[in-house]
Amino acid sequence: MTDAGSKRRPLVSGNWKMNFDHLQAIHAARDLGLRVQPADAGPVDISVHPPFTDLRSVQSVIEGEGLPIALGAQNCAVEDSGAFTGEVSAAMLAKLHVEYVIVGHSERRQLFGESDEVVAAKLKAVLRNGMTPIFCVGETVDEREVGLTRDRLASQVEHGLGAVPQGAVATMVIAYEPVWAIGTGQPATPEDAQEACSWIREVVARSVGADPAGQVRIQYGGSVNADNTEPLLRCADVDGVLVGGASLDAAAFVGIVRAAAIATR
Ligand code: PGA
Numbered sequence: 233m234t235d236a237g238s239k240r241r242p243l244v245s246g247n248w249k250m251n252f253d254h255l256q257a258i259h260a261a262r263d264l265g266l267r268v269q270p271a272d273a274g275p276v277d278i279s280v281h282p283p284f285t286d287l288r289s290v291q292s293v294i295e296g297e298g299l300p301i302a303l304g305a306q307n308c309a310v311e312d313s314g315a316f317t318g319e320v321s322a323a324m325l326a327k328l329h330v331e332y333v334i335v336g337h338s339e340r341r342q343l344f345g346e347s348d349e350v351v352a353a354k355l356k357a358v359l360r361n362g363m364t365p366i367f368c369v370g371e372t373v374d375e376r377e378v379g380l381t382r383d384r385l386a387s388q389v390e391h392g393l394g395a396v397p398q399g400a401v402a403t404m405v406i407a408y409e410p411v412w413a414i415g416t417g418q419p420a421t422p423e424d425a426q427e428a429c430s431w432i433r434e435v436v437a438r439s440v441g442a443d444p445a446g447q448v449r450i451q452y453g454g455s456v457n458a459d460n461t462e463p464l465l466r467c468a469d470v471d472g473v474l475v476g477g478a479s480l481d482a483a484a485f486v487g488i489v490r491a492a493a494i495a496t497r
Pocket of ligand 1: 413414417456478
């Protein structure tokens with residue numbers, strides 16, 4: 233839908249999921265800091281998304297050592313404060329200098345019953361508190377097999393975008409994460425990723441207009457590694473990657489960042 237010449241700045245995000253206590257997280261962030269070279273970080277935005285209990289520690293490492301890495305979170309509450317036992321609000325995350333918040337990851341949707349309505353409310357909470365949502369969408373294998381991929385993606389994207397101020401859409405990140413590719417070692421092919429990301433951009437254009445659709449960044453996620461990153465990022469509508477398993481290994485994650493930087497040349 234867009235030509236490579238007008239591509240957006242790539243965002244490489246590491247979702248640590250429920251891994252690393254705060255001591256391990258400090259170690260992981262330092263390890264990453266030692267390995268990321270200016271040539272890698274120059275053309276690429278990088279974020280890491282530790283568990284809530286690690287955020288303050290990782291923030292200290294990033295800020296204390298001046299690392300070219302943005303702090304991210306994996307989830308947030310719908311409300312900013314109140315009687316919601318066990319929840320962590322977007323307002324609290326913003327105070328820790330969190331810049332990106334993953335919203336609507338398929339694990340949240342499938343294991344914790346997050347509906348499109350809850351996901352939409354979380355998108356609003358993230359934007360209201362001045363951060364950037366990484367809004368995850370993706371079809372299951374069953375939906376794919378019966379030809380429902382486009383419908384599913386359109387419905388998820390429309391639900392989310394319908395809830396947020398139109399002017400904010402251009403600043404958001406959408407992550408296309410086919411559920412069948414997450415943690416399976418079976419990534420989508422670049423062709424499939426491009427087709428889905430181009431479709432998502434078309435849905436954004438239909439919902440809020442061509443300009444924001446041309447600016448919104450769309451990541452691919454699902455079994456990303458250092459070998460498949462460059463071909464994925466050479467696709468016209470793929471503007472980054474959301475990485476799970478491979479982000480737990482600093483060397484592997486930096487390999488992905490480097491491949492993303494190479495794809496910009
Ligand atoms: P994976 O996870 O890289 O381990 O497949 C991706 C994700 O869940 O975002």
